[in-house]
Amino acid sequence: MKAALTTLDLQKYLDQKKKTMRIFAHFCSFTPEEVLHAAGILPVRIFGSNIIEKASAHLQSYCCSYAKRVLEAGLTNPFDGSVFVHSCDTMQRLSDIWGYSIDDGFHETLVLPVAVDKGIEYLTKELNRFTRGLEVYAGEISDTALKESISVYNDNRNLLQELYEKRKGGHILAVVVDKVMKASMSMLKQEHTVLLEEFLEEVELGEYSRPRLILSGSVVEDPSILEIIEEYGLICYDDLCTGSRYLSLAEEQSLRGIARRYQGMWCPCRTASAPRGQYLVEKAGEYDADGVILLLHKFCEPHLFEAVSIRNSLKEHGYPCLQLELEDQTSPEQVRTRIQAFCEMLEG
Amino acid sequence: MKKLNSYENLKKLVGSHYMQAKTAHFFNQKIGWVSSGAPVEVLRPFDIVTVYPENHASICGAAKQGSELCEAAEAEGFSRDLCSYFRCDRGSTLLGTSPIGGLPRPDFLYGCNNICGTILKWYEIASRHFDVPFLFVDTPFVHTTMTDHAVEYVAAQLEEIVPYLESLTGREFDEQKFTETLELSKTCVELWKKTLQFGAHKPSPLTCFDAFTQMAAIVSLRGTQEAVTHYKTLNEELESRIQKGIAAVDNEKIRLLWDNIPVWYAMRGLSELFENHQACLVADTYTNAWASAALDTGNPMESLARNYLEIYLNISMDLMLERIIALIHQFDVDGMVMHSNRSCKPYSLGQYDLARCIKEETGIPVVIIEADMVDSRTYAEEQARTRIEAFLESLG
Ligand code: SF4
Ligand code: SF4
Numbered sequence: 248m249k250a251a252l253t254t255l256d257l258q259k260y261l262d263q264k265k266k267t268m269r270i271f272a273h274f275c276s277f278t279p280e281e282v283l284h285a286a287g288i289l290p291v292r293i294f295g296s297n298i299i300e301k302a303s304a305h306l307q308s309y310c311c312s313y314a315k316r317v318l319e320a321g322l323t324n325p326f327d328g329s330v331f332v333h334s335c336d337t338m339q340r341l342s343d344i345w346g347y348s349i350d351d352g353f354h355e356t357l358v359l360p361v362a363v364d365k366g367i368e369y370l371t372k373e374l375n376r377f378t379r380g381l382e383v384y385a386g387e388i389s390d391t392a393l394k395e396s397i398s399v400y401n402d403n404r405n406l407l408q409e410l411y412e413k414r415k416g417g418h419i420l421a422v423v424v425d426k427v428m429k430a431s432m433s434m435l436k437q438e439h440t441v442l443l444e445e446f447l448e449e450v451e452l453g454e455y456s457r458p459r460l461i462l463s464g465s466v467v468e469d470p471s472i473l474e475i476i477e478e479y480g481l482i483c484y485d486d487l488c489t490g491s492r493y494l495s496l497a498e499e500q501s502l503r504g505i506a507r508r509y510q511g512m513w514c515p516c517r518t519a520s521a522p523r524g525q526y527l528v529e530k531a532g533e534y535d536a537d538g539v540i541l542l543l544h545k546f547c548e549p550h551l552f553e554a555v556s557i558r559n560s561l562k563e564h565g566y567p568c569l570q571l572e573l574e575d576q577t578s579p580e581q582v583r584t585r586i587q588a589f590c591e592m593l594e595g
Numbered sequence: 596m597k598k599l600n601s602y603e604n605l606k607k608l609v610g611s612h613y614m615q616a617k618t619a620h621f622f623n624q625k626i627g628w629v630s631s632g633a634p635v636e637v638l639r640p641f642d643i644v645t646v647y648p649e650n651h652a653s654i655c656g657a658a659k660q661g662s663e664l665c666e667a668a669e670a671e672g673f674s675r676d677l678c679s680y681f682r683c684d685r686g687s688t689l690l691g692t693s694p695i696g697g698l699p700r701p702d703f704l705y706g707c708n709n710i711c712g713t714i715l716k717w718y719e720i721a722s723r724h725f726d727v728p729f730l731f732v733d734t735p736f737v738h739t740t741m742t743d744h745a746v747e748y749v750a751a752q753l754e755e756i757v758p759y760l761e762s763l764t765g766r767e768f769d770e771q772k773f774t775e776t777l778e779l780s781k782t783c784v785e786l787w788k789k790t791l792q793f794g795a796h797k798p799s800p801l802t803c804f805d806a807f808t809q810m811a812a813i814v815s816l817r818g819t820q821e822a823v824t825h826y827k828t829l830n831e832e833l834e835s836r837i838q839k840g841i842a843a844v845d846n847e848k849i850r851l852l853w854d855n856i857p858v859w860y861a862m863r864g865l866s867e868l869f870e871n872h873q874a875c876l877v878a879d880t881y882t883n884a885w886a887s888a889a890l891d892t893g894n895p896m897e898s899l900a901r902n903y904l905e906i907y908l909n910i911s912m913d914l915m916l917e918r919i920i921a922l923i924h925q926f927d928v929d930g931m932v933m934h935s936n937r938s939c940k941p942y943s944l945g946q947y948d949l950a951r952c953i954k955e956e957t958g959i960p961v962v963i964i965e966a967d968m969v970d971s972r973t974y975a976e977e978q979a980r981t982r983i984e985a986f987l988e989s990l991g
Contacts, residue, residue, distance in 0.1 A: 305947050307965075309676065309937040333736050336712045340944035342738070343912035347948040358745070361708050361715055362733040365752070369735065372744035516712060518731060519719065546676050548940070552716035555672040556723070572674070 250446040269327040275334045276492045285396040286385040292432035294468040295320040305344050311546040314341045321349045328353030335516045353384045362518040363509050370506040394500040401496050403440045417452025421473040421482040458593035459483040464542035479590035484534040515549035524560025537593045538567040545574040601829040609811050613695050619644040630706040630714045634899045639818045640772035641764045647815045652683040656859030656969030658694040665970050679938040679970040681717045703727050709734040709909040711941045737910045749900035774892050780818040781890045786826035787813045788886040793833045794877040795926050798842030800833045803879040804866045807857045813885045844875040849990050853879035855934035855942050856968045872987040878926040908941045931961045962986040
């Protein structure tokens with residue numbers, strides 16, 4: 248398979264883009280990227296690297312590795328601006344800390360409601376505040392431009408949904424999906440769409456074999472864990488911020504439409520009408536999965552809180568579940584042994 | 596530490612509060628579990644008995660049962676890295692034990708994320724466990740400025756809770772009682788503010804360790820007559836200490852500001868350590884979190900919304916810094932002690948940068964100690980001691 252998207256050097260691409268566009272860092276699936284796009288800014292989702300030096304002067308040891316990574320990235324190579332959302336307690340404080348230690352041209356936090364359903368009115372107004380604030384920095388953002396951008400994002404997300412549909416029939420390597428998704432979160436949307444169309448035409452589906460796994464968690468910064476998992480089983484679906492959490496569409500082309508879009512997103516930082524385990528049980532049925540791997544960050548409270556009830560409901564429905572808690576220091580060998588044992592058990 | 600006479604009073608008050616909670620169902624009263632930052636005033640007119648899992652967890656911590664209860668939650672699968680108030684509460688629910696024999700079963704839960712996102716998860720879990728409703732008030736974080744749409748949003752949610760409470764209790768909402776509650780709450784906060792302000796006197800008649808104990812009533816009994824009466828007596832006692840020249844710490848030489856939730860299981864050891872160096876912790880950011888309320892009985896829901904939006908853990912670091920600097924000046928302190936509390940991220944993350952800014956803007960030194968509020972297993976006592984001693988020696 249030679250689709251350009253699979254061989255893309257994202258860093259190189261961004262280095263090129265930097266010369267012509269302003270680049271803003273963002274950190275969560277709830278970022279209103281469409282608004283930034285409409286303002287002519289390129290939103291790039293940051294994953295950082297596992298070498299933490301400067302960030303340790305700002306964050307305690309008991310802070311999750313994702314926050315440390317992105318702060319390190321910001322301290323090392325400042326962006327033109329940064330957009331935080333009130334995702335969890337840690338990211339909210341990180342927004343403050345970022346503001347205290349990094350001098351970028353634009354720094355703002357979209358204060359999300361925790362209860363998106365009852366907070367739609369509030370959120371629409373908050374998105375409006377955010378947009379008006381951005382205009383001060385970037386110039387007017389017209390309704391037409393916003394509509395345009397929303398449909399550019401919808402087109403792309405429609406195609407991404409197609410990608411996930413395809414995963415039902417045969418296998419696409421998880422590292423490839425990861426690459427497509429992360430590129431989508433960082434490239435200029437219309438450019439990604441072109442590559443994605445080509446990719447979808449050319450992608451060859453691998454054999455449909457067992458054990459079939461669902462991977463659930465927040466962000467997967469480092470794709471090497473995906474390779475390790477797929478040595479023993481196939482990831483047929485993911486419930487990740489770097490994956491399916493990105494797929495939902497904005498049905499109305501307005502700020503309210505963006506707000507509504509967030510209703511469809513399954514995130515443990517928001518109120519839940521039903522326990523998340525039920526969602527995974529449904530997906531396991533839909534994707535014909537044999538088991539679930541919960542991939543958690545040490546110190547990530549929202550996900551760690553949910554883990555117990557997720558494991559219980561999966562168990563109730565006969566889906567085995569393996570919980571991996573990753574820290575950047577965890578030895579890959581230990582992880583590998585556990586994944587191997589889990590998959591062997593599934594093959595039984 | 597010289598014990599305040601009001602300590603016995605408080606013990607009785609808290610004791611009878613929990614006693615009342617335990618017998619509530621017998622008297623056909625409804626029980627609500629309430630988070631410390633939730634606008635409890637809305638519940639009071641319905642004669643609902645309220646208990647505070649956070650306060651309960653602190654009692655477990657002070658009785659040194661914290662680690663054991665945390666372990667029970669861990670055995671159920673909850674990570675050791677989750678908030679130890681939650682783990683303590685969960686453990687107590689599972690084992691049915693605590694220094695007061697566990698909390699009574701709730702009829703509903705009432706929580707607010709203005710202290711943390713943890714509350715949401717914690718109460719969701721409790722709500723499933725007891726199979727009771729969870730009334731959640733969503734309070735958007737105040738990132739530098741409080742927005743009108745946030746105020747509207749919170750006020751609207753409070754309005755919506757009223758009919759629910761009416762059907763739960765079978766009582767009608769009594770406006771007059773509500774106004775009385777608001778008045779009591781306001782008076783209570785004013786009295787509490789006064790209590791804390793005694794610390795500005797030199798030498799101070801109280802330390803923040805007294806405040807940590809005495810705060811139980813402002814947290815759990817806000818909006819009641821008992822709390823008002825209690826703080827009146829406490830303030831009289833403090834007044835008379837000042838008149839008689841009684842200091843909380845003999846020969847007070849060093850005045851300090853404390854940041855974060857107390858290390859409940861180590862209160863005695865820490866207070867002796869400071870006392871031995873003639874150092875008095877005259878104020879803290881924690882108990883001051885309950886010392887502001889500009890309630891407007893003419894516009895109750897909106898003013899509750901405003902007050903509960905800007906509580907200390909729901910504001911950004913620039914606003915926290917402003918309040919810290921105000922405390923530093925108001926209490927004329929020589930240094931600041933920060934408890935880096937691994938359980939509580941909204942309180943602790945950011946302390947490194949705050950410490951730097953405090954030093955730059957006020958010139959006062961800051962020491963940071965690593966601990967946890969109720970889980971003593973993560974506390975390196977010797978290390979904390981050494982750090983504090985070195986800090987005090989440099990000040991003295
Ligand atoms: S877990 Fe939720 S809040 Fe965190 S990055 Fe993912 S979508 Fe955003
Ligand atoms: S200690 Fe912190 S994290 Fe825990 S409930 Fe209190 S405010 Fe929330």
